[in-house]
Amino acid sequence: MKVTVKSLAQAAGVSRGTVDRVLHNRGGVKPDIVLKIKSLAKELGYVPNRAGRALAAYKTPIKIGVMLPSIGNPFFDGVIDGVFQARDEFADLGVEVVLKEVEGFDLNTHLNAIDDLLFKGCKALCISTLNIDALRKKISDLYAKHFPVILLNTNVEKADCLCYVGSDYLTAGATCGGMLAMCAKEPLKVLIVTGSKMILGHNQRIDGFKSELDRQQAEYQIIDTVECYDSDIKATRVTLDALDRNEQINCIYVTGAGVQGVGAAILARPKRKIFAIAFDEVYTTKELVKQGIIRFVVCQQPERQGYHAVKRAYMAITNQIPEHVDDFITDTIIKIEANL
Amino acid sequence: MKVTVKSLAQAAGVSRGTVDRVLHNRGGVKPDIVLKIKSLAKELGYVPNRAGRALAAYKTPIKIGVMLPSIGNPFFDGVIDGVFQARDEFADLGVEVVLKEVEGFDLNTHLNAIDDLLFKGCKALCISTLNIDALRKKISDLYAKHFPVILLNTNVEKADCLCYVGSDYLTAGATCGGMLAMCAKEPLKVLIVTGSKMILGHNQRIDGFKSELDRQQAEYQIIDTVECYDSDIKATRVTLDALDRNEQINCIYVTGAGVQGVGAAILARPKRKIFAIAFDEVYTTKELVKQGIIRFVVCQQPERQGYHAVKRAYMAITNQIPEHVDDFITDTIIKIEANL
DNA sequence: TTGAAAGCGCTAACAT
């Protein structure tokens, strides 16, 4: 038997308006009535009906803010596709998306972008941001005010929020390690080209990678670990440096962006027998796979991340899920030439 | 500017009731008015509002029929999970799912199951059935009557229908071949254990497999191809037979069910150095991967198949998509121990 | 502090 606002009102002996006020914490109701209705709702298992909600609040769109450090980073194209997919799908249920793209990881840029989204009337946020205290506080403060925040693609450790939607970087690293162990035909002399030693995801990809190779007792050795700050140009330079310093390197593990730059470096040393492994299915990595320079790529379903972040935001705003839910972890997908 | 039944009625100079009759081909409207409204709807880009529809037809649930040959086949557990996921998600939009599970691939059993679903008042069907003329006709006949049929997991070639939702078996086979080529450390002597030479998907998995190995000029040889009719017991017998006949076999390619049986056969010949590769993430294959008997598994996202089949059925019933749409092809997913 | 009522878009029953 379905529970509606009407039946709740009847059960509590009040009007529908009062029930609605209580359900949305809109105040102006006697405390004991609030309590009565709240417990009654829980007891009877009231779940709001999306259709009714959508129809009633038709001219008050449900605004969802999305902030991504996507400028100049083609990886986020997939995430944005997913965001728009969700927007289109839920458009007739009253959803509107405000997308805020920023460049890089400057603290104030991120804080300002968030404030701007709030100012524009967003009722929930999906953000990909820095793993630092200022953001941790910002997010936790919003959570304390019952404002849903979804961390998208990049987690902020120990921030209070609705949930994280993204990949498991440790598993991704381990999968790279596992694949490498499986396809290695001689002892591995690995050069790690990482984005930045400050970025959590990159470090976790390294940790997972090593621990899987260790677990499998693979014959490998990390020759060096260099940073390229997600820049192709820097990547080419540091890779060439490392290759020339160490004749033995036969495999390059690229944890972040800059893949194209690493590919260029490999091409610049045609006599060496070197292959790379990398993450994420963007245009340049695809090309490098086809050329045989990259052996395989480990991907994280960016579209699903964007889609589900927005979907969860919508569900949170319409009270269909509690204030905290389990993280949504996308699959770790291996792509080789045949299934790219 | 949104187009509603109301605004359509206004534009056409008729009442909302008439518009509704036309939109649902319910008859009883003068032909010229029908035409006028239909063209007007297209011109103005009318798209029905799900919320309104859901609310109005609340006591006339949208019944979707699902038929699966899932009895005794654990692969379909995932598909069913996805079906239920969609059902739960769209429950408040008025969706009801009638699931009909059958055993095996008997023609009449399938035809009867379909008729039963129709009799129960289903407004769309998602079915996994035989690739034969009787079914081709059944499906095409329904399509001619504007009845949406979604082919789920198993395609029926050249049947007129809304779309196919499932995996690309050729790509799946090619992916197996590509992985094998990548991880092979010595010339491959392959035994193929297929479900049945009558099943399209199994044959495509073999074709894709061979052509990718050829394309890569891998050093391989198909020693033999045997059928196990998706039965573990038969699989053990035919595998043991083949292994004992051909001392050189070092790799077994399993195209369908019966994986557990193949695993048992490998375990029964501990002195031989043999590994298997297989499809789909079910309990038994997972265990065999952990034991190192299966090197990797190629999967097809069964949950997404079930989910999207039901979702598309819902969209078709509510006129949100045309009578024929592009197939929904799930990703070809490689699973190794690290990401299983 | 609370109640009553209108209306969102759509469908189906009823009326003409």
Added chain:
DNA sequence: ATGTTAGCGCTTTCAA
């Protein structure tokens, strides 16, 4: 053959 109306569940505005 076509028009009219009630009502689905919810939010919001106005009235008390």
